[in-house]
Amino acid sequence: MNTDSPRLPRAAVIREVGLRDGLQSIATILSTERKREWLRAAHAAGQREIEVGSFVPARLLPQLADTAELLADAKGLPGLFASVLVPNLRGAESAIAGGADLMIVPLSASHAHSLANLRKTPDEVVAEVARIRAARDAAGSKTLIEGGVGTAFGCTLQGEVDPAEVLRLMQALLDAGADRVSLADTVGYADPAMVRSLFAQAVKIAGDRFWCGHFHDTRGLGLANVHAALEVGVARFDACLAGIGGCPHAPGASGNVATEDLAYMLGSMRIDTGIDIAQLLALRQRVAGWLAGETLHGTLWRAGLPRTFAARAPSSLAASVSRRNP
Amino acid sequence: MNTDSPRLPRAAVIREVGLRDGLQSIATILSTERKREWLRAAHAAGQREIEVGSFVPARLLPQLADTAELLADAKGLPGLFASVLVPNLRGAESAIAGGADLMIVPLSASHAHSLANLRKTPDEVVAEVARIRAARDAAGSKTLIEGGVGTAFGCTLQGEVDPAEVLRLMQALLDAGADRVSLADTVGYADPAMVRSLFAQAVKIAGDRFWCGHFHDTRGLGLANVHAALEVGVARFDACLAGIGGCPHAPGASGNVATEDLAYMLGSMRIDTGIDIAQLLALRQRVAGWLAGETLHGTLWRAGLPRTFAARAPSSLAASVSRRNP
Numbered sequence: 001m002n003t004d005s006p007r008l009p010r011a012a013v014i015r016e017v018g019l020r021d022g023l024q025s026i027a028t029i030l031s032t033e034r035k036r037e038w039l040r041a042a043h044a045a046g047q048r049e050i051e052v053g054s055f056v057p058a059r060l061l062p063q064l065a066d067t068a069e070l071l072a073d074a075k076g077l078p079g080l081f082a083s084v085l086v087p088n089l090r091g092a093e094s095a096i097a098g099g100a101d102l103m104i105v106p107l108s109a110s111h112a113h114s115l116a117n118l119r120k121t122p123d124e125v126v127a128e129v130a131r132i133r134a135a136r137d138a139a140g141s142k143t144l145i146e147g148g149v150g151t152a153f154g155c156t157l158q159g160e161v162d163p164a165e166v167l168r169l170m171q172a173l174l175d176a177g178a179d180r181v182s183l184a185d186t187v188g189y190a191d192p193a194m195v196r197s198l199f200a201q202a203v204k205i206a207g208d209r210f211w212c213g214h215f216h217d218t219r220g221l222g223l224a225n226v227h228a229a230l231e232v233g234v235a236r237f238d239a240c241l242a243g244i245g246g247c248p249h250a251p252g253a254s255g256n257v258a259t260e261d262l263a264y265m266l267g268s269m270r271i272d273t274g275i276d277i278a279q280l281l282a283l284r285q286r287v288a289g290w291l292a293g294e295t296l297h298g299t300l301w302r303a304g305l306p307r308t309f310a311a312r313a314p315s316s317l318a319a320s321v322s323r324r325n326p
Numbered sequence: 327m328n329t330d331s332p333r334l335p336r337a338a339v340i341r342e343v344g345l346r347d348g349l350q351s352i353a354t355i356l357s358t359e360r361k362r363e364w365l366r367a368a369h370a371a372g373q374r375e376i377e378v379g380s381f382v383p384a385r386l387l388p389q390l391a392d393t394a395e396l397l398a399d400a401k402g403l404p405g406l407f408a409s410v411l412v413p414n415l416r417g418a419e420s421a422i423a424g425g426a427d428l429m430i431v432p433l434s435a436s437h438a439h440s441l442a443n444l445r446k447t448p449d450e451v452v453a454e455v456a457r458i459r460a461a462r463d464a465a466g467s468k469t470l471i472e473g474g475v476g477t478a479f480g481c482t483l484q485g486e487v488d489p490a491e492v493l494r495l496m497q498a499l500l501d502a503g504a505d506r507v508s509l510a511d512t513v514g515y516a517d518p519a520m521v522r523s524l525f526a527q528a529v530k531i532a533g534d535r536f537w538c539g540h541f542h543d544t545r546g547l548g549l550a551n552v553h554a555a556l557e558v559g560v561a562r563f564d565a566c567l568a569g570i571g572g573c574p575h576a577p578g579a580s581g582n583v584a585t586e587d588l589a590y591m592l593g594s595m596r597i598d599t600g601i602d603i604a605q606l607l608a609l610r611q612r613v614a615g616w617l618a619g620e621t622l623h624g625t626l627w628r629a630g631l632p633r634t635f636a637a638r639a640p641s642s643l644a645a646s647v648s649r650r651n652p
Contacts, residue, residue, distance in 0.1 A: 005522050154634040189632040191594035192553045196331050219632070220587045220625035221594075224550040227518045254625065261546045268517035268547075299546035299580065306515040306545070308480040 009235035011272040011314075014262055015049040015212060016042055018287075019070065020085055021256055022244035023063045024054065026294050032066040034290050036073055038283065042241070043077045045279035047259075050074060051083045051104070051238075055091035071098040083146070087118065092132040095143055102144040102180070105129050107173065109166045110155030113186075126172045133177025146180040146211055147173030152198065154189035163198050171205060180211035184238075185225065188218020188254075192228035200232040214238040215257050216245075217297065222257035223265055230271070237262060242284050243297025258298030260284055264305065272314035277305060335561035337598040337640075340588055341375040341538060342368055344613075345396065346411055347582055348570035349389045350380065352620050358392040360616050362399055364609070368567070369403045371605035373585075376400060377409045377430070377564075381417035397424040409472070413444065418458040421469055428470040428506070431455050433499065435492045436481030439512075452498045459503030472506040472537055473499030478524065480515035489524050497531060506537035510564075511551065514544020514580075518554035526558040540564040541583050542571075543623065548583035549591055556597070563588060568610050569623025584624030586610055590631065598640035603631060 019038060023030055030038075042050060052074050053067025067084060074082035075098075083102040086092045095103040107125040108114035114122050129147055136143055151158075152166045170181050183202055185195075195213075203210045213229045215222045215237070226237055239262045245255020263275045281301055288296055345361055356364075368376060378400050379393030393410060400408035409428040412418045421429040433451040434440035440448050455473055462469060477484075478492045496507045509528055511521075521539075529536045539555045541548045541563070552563055565588045571581020589601045607627055614622055 005519070005526070008519065154632060156633060159633045160637065187632075188629065189634055191591055193331070193334065193595040200331070217625070218629045219590060220584070221549060221591055223547060224553045224591065227550045227553055258546070264545060265517055265547055265550065269519040299543070303514065303544045306480060306513070307482060307485045308515055311486060 006231040008230050008269065009233065009271055011274075012230070012235040012237065012266050013049050014047065014259055014266070014273050014275060015051060015083070015236060015238050016047050016241065016259055017051040017214075017238045017256060018240035018242070018244055018259065020051040020054050020064065021238070022240040024061050025245040025255060026063075026291065028291050028294055029063050030290060032069055035066065035070055038241075038287060039070060039073060040077065041279070041283045041286070043080055045283060046273070046275040048079055048274060049081045049083065049236075051085065054085035054087075055094040056085075056087055068094065068098050071095075071100055075099055086132070088128055089131050089135060092135060092145075096136060096139050096141040100143050102146055103132075104146045104148050104182075105132060105178070106148050106150055107169060108150045108155075108186070109169050110151040110158040110161050112158035113151045113155045116157060122169050123172070126169065126176050129173055129178055130176040144179045145177065146182060147176075147178035148182045148184055148212075148214065149173070150184040150186040150214075152183040152190075153185045153194055154187065156187050163201070166198065167201055167205060170202060174206060174209060178209075180209055181206050182210070182212035182214060184214035185216055186214075188216040188221070190215065190225050191221055192224045195225045195228040196232055199229045199234055203232055203234065210234065212236040212238060217243060217254040217257050222254070223261060226257060226262060226265070235271075241280070241287055242291075242301075244291065244294065246295065254297040258300070261298050261300050264300045264309075267313045268306075268309060270312060270314055332557040334556050334595065335559065335597055337600075338556070338561040338563065338592050339375050340373065340585055340592070340599055340601065341377060341409070341562060341564050342373050342567065342585055343377045343540075343564045343582060344566035344568070344570055344585065346377040346380050346390065347564070348566035350387050351571040351581060352389075352617070354617050354620055355389050356616060358395055361392065361396055364567075364613060365396060365400060366403065367605070367609045367612070369406055371609060372599070372601040374405055374600060375407045375409065375562075377411065380411035380413070381420040382411075382413055394420065394424050397421075397426055401425055412458070414454055415457050415461060418461060418471075422462060422465050422467040426469050428472055429458075430472045430474050430508075431458060431504070432474045432476055433495060434476045434481075434512070435495055436477035436484040436487050438484035439477045439481045442483060448495050449498070452495065452502050455499055455504055456502040470505045471503065472508060473502075473504035474508045474510055474538075474540065475499070476510040476512040476540075478509040478516075479511045479520055480513065482513050489527070492524065493527055493531060496528060500532060500535060504535075506535055507532050508536070508538035508540060510540035511542055512540075514542040514547070516541065516551050517547055518550045521551045521554040522558060525555045525560055529558055529560065536560065538562040538564060543569060543580040543583050548580070549587060552583060552588060552591070561597075567606070567613055568617075568627075570617065570620065572621065580623040584626070587624050587626050590626045590635075593639045594632075594635060596638060596640055
């Protein structure tokens with residue numbers, strides 16, 4: 001038995017994806033003004049990486065039709081690294097035109113899921129990334145390209161997804177010109193042992209270009225999976241405020257891990273996120289008001305921070321926490 | 327960075343504590359007949375360690391007044407290892423008389439919590455364990471004594487609890503004659519880094535006499551904490567069906583980790599628990615009906631098992647799972 005504690009990262013980034021992955025999966029359409037308020041408040045709470053939307057046709061996702069406006073807003077917030085999802089070259093051209101810091105191209109390692117959701121095979125997505133890279137370079141743009149490999153731990157349509165195929169596609173994305181790659185448990189099938197094994201191999205292959213872990217909490221293992229990924233050195237995670245988003249295949253189930261719960265876990269572990277949790281919980285309360293009728297998730301909001309949290313949190317946060325919890 | 331996967335246990339025990347820790351913390355009083363039904367169904371689903379109640383005066387916990395009857399019932403179920411909680415020598419005498427396989431003596435490492443809840447200092451509890459050991463040996467009884475160190479990660483009254491004090495008290499329990507020791511995060515303050523560090527030290531001290539981890543999911547980290555404990559070789563965890571129990575200090579918050587979610591995580595990680603999850607989910611549904619109006623927890627019940635689960639689960643379970651999910 002290995003009882004040595006793995007060296008955990010000293011800091012980690014929580015990338016807020018509530019404005020994209022969260023909002024795209026629920027019925028409520030939030031107004032652009034509300035989204036702006038969310039964006040500004042998340043920034044004020046210390047979030048520095050936010051996925052503001054998706055450049056897909058508005059007829060497919062009316063919830064995200066204002067992505068260009070939000071991207072412009074985000075660029076006005078100091079120090080904010082703004083990303084958008086782009087399904088294809090056309091979306092990438094919008095991201096480049098809008099000056100996004102990063103664009104995420106989703107690829108599904110499950111061939112069945114890829115055909116059903118993206119209407120392309122995974123290798124056709126890789127070819128699209130090569131075209132996006134060429135367009136980006138031709139435009140002299142600095143927008144980074146992230147290839148996001150989804151259904152990396154299995155798929156509701158296909159069932160098993162071979163880890164070797166996941167890693168092959170990740171390598172193919174890098175070869176095609178992706179600057180960053182990430183892995184997503186799109187349907188909540190991963191467990192900590194699977195995550196540790198696959199993420200360790202992914203980090204070995206991609207090194208610093210391995211960018212982000214994206215975990216859905218569909219079966220309650222989201223934070224345990226983050227813990228497993230932290231142990232192999234991954235230090236950036238997607239999350240949605242209030243765990244919004246759900247899963248089309250499991251009505252009522254959670255979406256991504258909840259931003260506030262993840263920020264609490266990392267803060268308690270003395271991994272600096274720069275996030276002021278009290279401000280985040282206040283924002284959660286506002287967003288919950290806007291999303292009345294939607295199923296929200298997360299647990300910290302009920303129980304509040306432990307009495308001992310201020311003493312444990314990284315020094316950059318302890319001051320603000322102890323100011324709020326005297 | 328250490329990317330080697332720690333060697334995880336090949337099998338683990340989930341000790342059901344819903345009939346004690348769960349029921350003692352909620353308003354509904356379940357009839358003895360319902361409890362018997364729960365006990366039998368849990369046994370039929372493969373649970374082999376169950377805490378059936380607590381030998382405390384019925385005026386303090388009317389919910390558990392039928393502990394002696396349930397213990398007698400449990401002894402009739404083949405292969406079931408039945409435990410009870412005993413706060414003192416008088417309770418221990420009842421456990422010995424009833425032929426419990428194990429009796430858990432709770433000790434709170436937080437002096438403030440200990441005085442408030444047990445009306446004894448932690449060292450007075452250690453002295454009581456010595457008296458219990460003497461009584462057990464004098465009676466020629468085989469009932470094992472477990473010293474359970476609670477508030478091991480902090481306390482809502484006192485705040486910080488020094489890990490050195492937790493380990494000192496654990497050693498003192500062993501010296502006083504406890505056959506087993508365990509650690510509990512009574513109020514949901516632990517994080518995976520804290521768990522890994524403290525449990526590794528505890529296992530080093532107590533060896534095979536380190537028995538069980540008890541995690542409350544108050545802030546959503548319950549399963550991540552189990553994962554951290556698994557990594558240092560701990561292979562027995564308390565859990566409550568449907569996460570019942572709550573936390574008196576956080577209305578609406580979860581109690582212990584949910585048995586069904588933990589069974590799913592372990593099964594997916596190929597750690598054998600002997601539990602048939604489909605049967606467990608069916609039992610959860612019955613218990614949820616009996617506890618109408620109580621806040622229940624857990625996530626698996628909404629989403630169901632992944633399509634890929636049968637192929638991943640330990641061989642003892644795969645057959646029954648695939649029989650139910652064709």
